[in-house]
Amino acid sequence: MxxxxxxxxxxxxxxxxxxxxxYVLSLPALLVCIGILIPFFTAVVYSFQRYRLSQxxxxxxxxxxxxxxxxxxxxxxxxxxxxxSYAVITVGLELLLGLGIALLLQRRxxxxxxxxxxxxxxxxxxxxxxxxxxxxxxxxxxxxxxYLLSLxxxxxxxxxxxxxTALLTVVLVDIWVYTPFIMILLLAGLRSLPTQxxxxxxxxxxxxxxxxxxxxxxMLTPYILTATLFRLLDSIQQFDIIYAMTxxxxxxxxxxxxxxxxxxxxxxxNVGRSAALMIILWAITxxxxxxxxxxxxxxxxRARGEA
Amino acid sequence: xxxTSALEKVLRGVALTLVVLFFMFPIxxxxxxxxxxxxxxxxxxxxxxxxxxxxxYQALITGKLxxxxxxxxxxxxKNLLNSVFLSVSSVAIALVLGVPAAYAFARHKFRGSxxxxxxxxxxxxxxxxxxxxxxxxxxQWMGLSNTYIGLIWVYQLICLPLILWIVRGYFEDISAxxxxxxxxxxxxxxxxxxxxxxxxxxxxxxxxxLLAFIFAWNNFVxxxxxxxxxxxxxxxxxxxxxxxxxxxxxxxxxxxVLSITPTLALALYxxxxxxxxxxxxxxxx
Numbered sequence: 001m002x003x004x005x006x007x008x009x010x011x012x013x014x015x016x017x018x019x020x021x022x023y024v025l026s027l028p029a030l031l032v033c034i035g036i037l038i039p040f041f042t043a044v045v046y047s048f049q050r051y052r053l054s055q056x057x058x059x060x061x062x063x064x065x066x067x068x069x070x071x072x073x074x075x076x077x078x079x080x081x082x083x084x085s086y087a088v089i090t091v092g093l094e095l096l097l098g099l100g101i102a103l104l105l106q107r108r109x110x111x112x113x114x115x116x117x118x119x120x121x122x123x124x125x126x127x128x129x130x131x132x133x134x135x136x137x138x139x140x141x142x143x144x145x146x147y148l149l150s151l152x153x154x155x156x157x158x159x160x161x162x163x164x165t166a167l168l169t170v171v172l173v174d175i176w177v178y179t180p181f182i183m184i185l186l187l188a189g190l191r192s193l194p195t196q197x198x199x200x201x202x203x204x205x206x207x208x209x210x211x212x213x214x215x216x217x218x219m220l221t222p223y224i225l226t227a228t229l230f231r232l233l234d235s236i237q238q239f240d241i242i243y244a245m246t247x248x249x250x251x252x253x254x255x256x257x258x259x260x261x262x263x264x265x266x267x268x269x270n271v272g273r274s275a276a277l278m279i280i281l282w283a284i285t286x287x288x289x290x291x292x293x294x295x296x297x298x299x300x301x302r303a304r305g306e307a
Numbered sequence: 308x309x310x311t312s313a314l315e316k317v318l319r320g321v322a323l324t325l326v327v328l329f330f331m332f333p334i335x336x337x338x339x340x341x342x343x344x345x346x347x348x349x350x351x352x353x354x355x356x357x358x359x360x361x362x363x364y365q366a367l368i369t370g371k372l373x374x375x376x377x378x379x380x381x382x383x384x385k386n387l388l389n390s391v392f393l394s395v396s397s398v399a400i401a402l403v404l405g406v407p408a409a410y411a412f413a414r415h416k417f418r419g420s421x422x423x424x425x426x427x428x429x430x431x432x433x434x435x436x437x438x439x440x441x442x443x444x445x446x447q448w449m450g451l452s453n454t455y456i457g458l459i460w461v462y463q464l465i466c467l468p469l470i471l472w473i474v475r476g477y478f479e480d481i482s483a484x485x486x487x488x489x490x491x492x493x494x495x496x497x498x499x500x501x502x503x504x505x506x507x508x509x510x511x512x513x514x515x516x517l518l519a520f521i522f523a524w525n526n527f528v529x530x531x532x533x534x535x536x537x538x539x540x541x542x543x544x545x546x547x548x549x550x551x552x553x554x555x556x557x558x559x560x561x562x563x564v565l566s567i568t569p570t571l572a573l574a575l576y577x578x579x580x581x582x583x584x585x586x587x588x589x590x591x592x
Contacts, residue, residue, distance in 0.1 A: 021496065025411035026423060029404040029471065032463050033427055039441035040433075046441065101326055104319060115327060117578050122330050123585075124574035125567050126525035128542045132549060133337045133563055136556060142349050144336055176333065181585060237434045240527040244546055258436045258528075265440050278437040289432040293425060 046275035053269035066276035075252065075260075079277065083256040086167070087236040090174040091228060097175065098182030098227070105183075106190050116187060119180040127177050131244035134173045135160070160246045163253045170254060173241050178234075182227045189223030190216075222299055229292040233285055257281040334567075340560035348556045363561035372553065379553050382536065383562050386544030390566070393530075393540055394523040397459050398516050401466030406512060409471050410504060413478035414486075424471070431468040438464070439532045446533060453535045461529050466519040473518070473584050477511030478504060514580030521570045541566035 050062040070076040101119070105112040122130065137145045138159035149157045160169040193216070201211045239258040242248065248259040255263065257277055264274035340348060342359035366372040372379040411417070412424050442461065443452065451457030481504060489499050505512070527542040534540075536547065545562050548554055574581065 019417075022411035022415035022417040022420065026408035026420075029408040029427065029467055030423060032404060032460065033430060033467065035460070036430070036438055036442075036464060039438045039445060042441035042445070043437050100322075104322055104326070111323075115323060117575065118327065119330050120574050120578055120581060121334060121571050124521055124525075124570045125334075126527060126542045126570070128527035129525075129545060129563055129566055130333075132545055132559065133333050135549070136340065136560060136563075137333060137336060139556075142351070142353070142556070144353050147351065147353055176330065180330070184581065184585070233432050239436070240542075243531075244527070258434055261436050261440065262532075265436075271440070274440060278434055278440070281434045282437050285432055285434060286429075289429060292432075293428070 043275045043278055046271050047279045049272050051271040051275075053265075053271060062272070066272045067280075070276070070280075075255070076277075078252055079255050079257055079260045082167070082254060083236055083281075086171065086174075086238060086242075086254075086256055087232055089167075090171055090178070090235050090238075091231045093171070093175055094179045094182050094231060095224070095228060097179045099186055099224070101179070101183045102186035102190055105187055108191070116184065119183060122176050123178065123180040123184075125177065127173075127240040128244040130177050131170075131173050131241045134169070134176070135245060138169060161250060163250050166246055166250060166253045170238075170242050170245050173245065174235065174238065177241070178231060182231060185227040185230075186220065186223055189220050193219050225295060226292075226299070229288065229295070233288050233292065236284060236288075237281065334571075337560045337563050341557060341564045343557050343560075345555045345557060360557075363555070363557040364565075366558055367561055367565065372558070374553050381548075381554075381558075383541075383544060383548065383565075385537065386539055386541045387565060389538055389544075390524055390540035390542075391569075393455065393458055393462060394520050396455070397462035397466050397523045398470075398519045400459060401463055401470050401519055402512065402516055404463070405467050405470035405515075406474055406505075407500075409474035410478050410500060412471070413475045414483065424475070427468050427471055430464050435464070435528050436532070439529065443532060452533065453538055455538060458530060458533055458538065461533060462523050462526065464529075465522045465526060469519045469522060469584070470512075470515045473515035474508060474512055477508040481507045511580075514577055514584055517573055517577040518580070518584040521573055524570050 047066055048061060048063050049059060050065065051059045105116050125133075137143050140146050140156070140158060140161070143159075146157060146159070149155075158165060160166050197215050197219075198211065201215060236256075237258055238256060239262070242254050242256055242259050243262070246254055248255040248263055258281065261274045261277040261281075264270045264277065339355070341363055342361070343357055344360050344362065347354055347357045367381060367383045370381050370384055372381055412420055439461070446452035446457050449457075451460075485507075486499050486503050489503050490496070494502070524540070525542065526540070530538070530540050530543045531546075534543070536544075539547070541562070545559070545566055548562055549559055
């Protein structure tokens with residue numbers, strides 16, 4: 001009797017067995033996301049079909065043809081090349097800049113803290129809107145940056161409207177938005193490093209370049225890896241900045257994966273090719289994110305173990 | 308670190324100035340531009356000293372733009388309201404769904420819990436268009452295309468993983484002993500969750516909510532694909548604004564200022580939590 005009374009009390013109204021409870025709690029969140037898994041499988045199906053919105057009657061399975069044609073399709077290789085160069089250039093430059101700024105702001109002082117807070121602002125600006133801001137600043141007619149370049153003798157710099165400088169322009173916007181991300185991660189890392197190795201090195205009079213390359217950098221590596229992988233995953237999928245700036249143009253200069261898939265779907269209405277492109281991008285990001293999650297879990301375990 | 312020469316101090320100062328200049332200049336410049344008339348903006352050399360005008364904001368807020376060829380309607384305020392509505396409701400729903408799930412993942416190591424948690428996290432890293440393009444067709448069949456409900460559902464893809472992962476970290480940091488003690492005193496599971504766990508994780512939940520709001524507000528691609536003009540948030544609306552005829556540059560700048568102010572203000576307010584939140588707790592700040 002006593003146990004019954006206790007069970008009734010602890011159930012208080014609705015009875016959920018102890019084992020079912022966690023499932024019940026996480027189920028709604030799961031259901032919402034499962035709804036999203038269905039389109040994912042649909043995309044896989046589409047990628048193996050000949051499917052154009054303009055010719056729905058001619059829709060049929062063509063199995064690997066969408067993928068096979070990529071091998072000889074210069075448009076696809078251009079997409080792959082632009083996406084990879086965009087990702088590598090932006091993340092590489094942001095890493096160097098972010099590390100530099102983090103080192104600059106490492107010591108806690110009023111001004112350093114103020115600057116590091118100010119640097120959050122570009123990061124919190126919507127990337128699409130950031131692209132518009134830079135579009136206004138690089139307008140060949142009245143853009144302040146075009147004007148500044150003309151002061152140093154570079155006239156007619158056409159920024160995003162020339163195939164030669166379009167990549168540079170979007171990379172610049174990406175750097176403006178995302179360098180602070182790497183910076184704040186590395187700054188958090190730098191400030192959490194133990195002080196003893198540095199004190200010991202200072203006592204021994206070790207040169208600072210040695211301290212940087214042999215102590216700071218190795219201890220900071222987990223943070224650098226985390227920041228790099230996070231950014232690579234985002235950068236290879238970049239859409240907002242490029243689409244808002246040039247919609248993939250001029251020509252096919254900036255048709256990165258997601259922009260190319262978007263244009264394929266809505267402009268050339270080639271659903272099959274669009275889906276195949278997305279599946280390839282997904283395969284790339286899936287591989288990267290698995291590397292990332294494994295590495296991250298190891299870090300988490302280490303952090304838990306030490307704590 | 309202690310031995311800084313005068314030269315190094317100067318170099319550091321110069322570097323710091325350049326950093327601040329590069330990252331702050333665009334915001335300051337667009338802000339100034341939003342108070343300028345088209346004539347001022349188009350003048351060469353660009354003028355830093357000018358008589359500020361509120362015309363641009365006035366046109367946006369009243370939704371009426373007087374041009375030489377007549378009055379032009381601007382729907383920008385509608386975009387702004389859409390942004391507020393979409394972001395607030397998405398975050399509210401994500402909190403209701405995500406906080407209990409985060410609690411389950413933190414407190415109960417049940418079968419498949421890690422797999423489920425990682426599946427949810429993987430949404431954060433998947434290319435959005437992979438799901439969005441087929442979703443346009445499903446939404447048409449289901450009658451969800453260009454509805455707030457459809458959009459808010461898709462916005463869960465950004466908000467839910469974020470809230471789940473940040474809040475889970477906060478629940479894990481709370482000692483389970485306090486909860487056991489409360490339960491032994493005869494309180495129900497739900498009362499324990501509500502009276503003990505929720506208040507203790509409160510700051511974390513608030514931070515996760517703010518971040519989710521910022522990400523929802525800044526999202527571009529979901530609404531670009533799934534919404535037409537009347538449901539679009541500012542990110543998409545501002546882009547359409549640029550290509551619309553008759554719109555002046557000052558008004559574009561003013562629209563950008565109005566669109567980025569809420570997130571920038573929130574970012575400054577919640578800056579302490581940003582490091583942890585942005586990295587989904589991968590780096591404890």
